[in-house]
Amino acid sequence: MHNRTTRRALLGGLAGAPFLIGRPTETDARIKELKTSYEDFLYRTPYKFGGNVVDRVTLLNVECVIESRAGKTVRGFGSMPLGNVWSWPSKELSYAETLGAMKTLADRMVATVRGYHEYGHPLDWNQDLEPKWLEQAADVSKSLAQPIPKLCTLVTGSPFEAAFHDGFAKLHNRSAYRIYGKDLLPHDASKYLGAEGEGLFLSRYVKPEPTPTMQVYHSVGALDPLTVKDVEKPVRDGLPETLPEWIRYNGITRLKIKLNGDDLKWDVDRVAAIHRITTEVQRARGIDLWLYSLDFNERAKNVAYLLEFMNKLKEQAFEAYRRIQYVEQPTARDLKADRGNVMTEAAKIRPVVIDESLTGLDMLLLSREMGYSGVALKACKGQSQAILLGAVAQKYKMFLCVQDLTCPGASLIHSAGLAAHIPGVVALEANAREYVPAANKKWENRFPGIFTFTDGMMRTSTLTGNGLSVVV
16 A cells, blocks of 8 residues: 555656545545446437437446445445447447447456455546556457447446445435535545646536526437428327427427538538427427537538538528537547647637547547537546536636436436536436437436426426435
């Protein structure tokens, strides 16, 4: 232990280097026990994004026991979809192969955590464990035709992270968003962020109480029927099947539109058509204010495509153009591969948000250099990353939103809590009610206002329980 402490103290000035200076050891805890399980669900309708179609989901559930130095124990719980299609789009490997690799990686993570006995704060645990998980991903990749991406590793680790934060907060009898104050975390964020975190105390960037209500963004997938004539195979399960039905059913005033990014006419026509239909429905409801976000899921070849799209849409459907709130990740996630693909001009029109590219502080800073003006936080990349990068984004006054990974059940509660506790977040995406409502069923009656609403607003005021407010 002496060597470990010395090494940390020597490396303390470097970003990502852990150290033990100034820890209030009486509040520290450790991970005592851990177990995982899986749940599988089929989508009620397929969801098309980024050129891919998803029709099922596997949830990774993590349960842990957190123990204080005094021997007190509590249980923590975390859950997240293993979004392999989104976090690891692959032409070399099948759906079953990428999902199988994530499960293998999860098993390695379990073994690592069970062998990890350090006392600390969940942010400390993540700082120690994430590098080990990335090493394990590289090791698992040796037998694969394509290496596991960092984003995919973060998604696999996120339910572990959720369980750790949930349990640690419950140990201290408080919300997971109240564990960043000086009583439990007396130092600034330089411990985790290096120079970027100097003077940055996380409690200033996390709200102790949730925003009471959050606007919900409804996703319109590239295959989703807009009108009755577009419905090829009716589901007939009692839920809406067209866009007008969904707008009326949930009182939607925020629409996230999935676009192809490689067919300019189709993209412009799609937004224009959605706007025509939405206008008719909203005017009939007496609603004047509604907004759109546009998600190209990295499919646009370059920023020139986005700029041309915006100009064409402005000419063809000015009212639709006027109602765009932000644009999400228009081009490829590998920002380093094309440093000339700068978003500065596009960001002058509307906020341009980094999503798939955001895998760490380095990518957030690079995105700023390349003209991105916003950040999409996601619980599926880990609670520690969301809190730390959310603080950095606020420091630079970047646009903030919270997107999900079609998160159902406990993962939606987690995502909603994140959105409601980060200052400046404008809206929350919540897609599971559309595509995999079966995974929400056992949660609906226990969390009214999160899973069911009629005015486009999620009631996040209820998320004040201990931990992540998830009661298993």
